[in-house]
Amino acid sequence: MAISSKPILISIVGPTAVGKTDLSIQLAQWLDTEIVSADSRQFYREMTIGTAKPSEEELKAVIHHFINSHAITEMYSAGEYGRDAVKKIEELHKRHDTVIAVGGSTLYLKAIWDGFDEMPEIDPSIREKLNVEFKEKGLGSLLEELKLADPIYYEQVDKKNGQRIIRALEVIRGSGKPFSSFRQKQTEEMPYDHLKIGLNVEREVLFDRINQRMDLMIEQGLFEEAEGLYQYRDHNALQTVGYTEIFGYMDGEYDREEAIRLLKRNSRRYAKRQLTWFRKYEDIHWVEPGQTDEVKSLIEKVLS
DSSP states (O other): OOOOSSOEEEEEEOSTTSSHHHHHHHHHHHHTOOEEEOOTTTTBTTOOGGGTOOOHHHHHHSOEESSSOBOTTSOOOHHHHHHHHHHHHHHHHTTOSEEEEEOOOHHHHHHHHTOOOOOOOOOHHHHHHHHHHHHHHOHHHHHHHHHHHOHHHHHHSOTTOHHHHHHHHHHHHHHSSOGGGGOOOOOOOOSSEEEEEEEOOOHHHHHHHHHHHHHHHHHHTHHHHHHHTGGGTTSGGGSSTTTHHHHHHHTTSSOHHHHHHHHHHHHHHHHHHHHHHHTTOTTEEEEOTTOHHHHHHHHHHHHO
């Protein structure tokens, strides 16, 4: 079952709260290697509780890359991550036959699995202006602009995902070309081979784990963390589940109980979207949490 003579990137993927961190650390210690995070929010130093970062003990147990690497005021796109992460993985492969990637951020995983589209450099002031428009006029007006400027991408985009809509309009305004015109790249050959391991459990069990995680985050101080970041709420890094619901509570849109309900509901919906995306990849080997021996056997077959 050996793949080729290339070094191997072992990706541990799956929906939120399924147990990816635990498995990745066990495997990294077993293989004596390092971990590359593919979580689009764990980059940010200021966001800890709401991003479920590995604990200090876990970070000490195995060297992690792309955790606490950026400030929330910095823009860091999937394309930028892809370039940086592929370079880092190549560097690590000089010391390790295998490297582990772990995360559930689909665009960021795609960047290290399939490559990434080259996007033009855009004046940061364009995004700032779009964020103001989003706040003042809402998503509807931005969607109308996108529909007129790039009907192809309009049909493809998640129309509830403000971050992706703003990103598309940023490129359109900055380049004068449709965003879809920059998204033509086919899957490229990467400098490593892949072993993709997916973690999942029955839906009821997963949803229960998500609810329990949110309760633990709240107990650990999620509301207080979000309140401390409120002044940065318009930054891209904070346009995410786990923070926007609390910002709505802080704005007086609903009470704390409703904020908690939304936190859990939106986290469950996010998990369903993740799983839908992962199903596009037929080469993911699916296991359940706790099946570590089965995963090790699979890795041994690939390395033999």
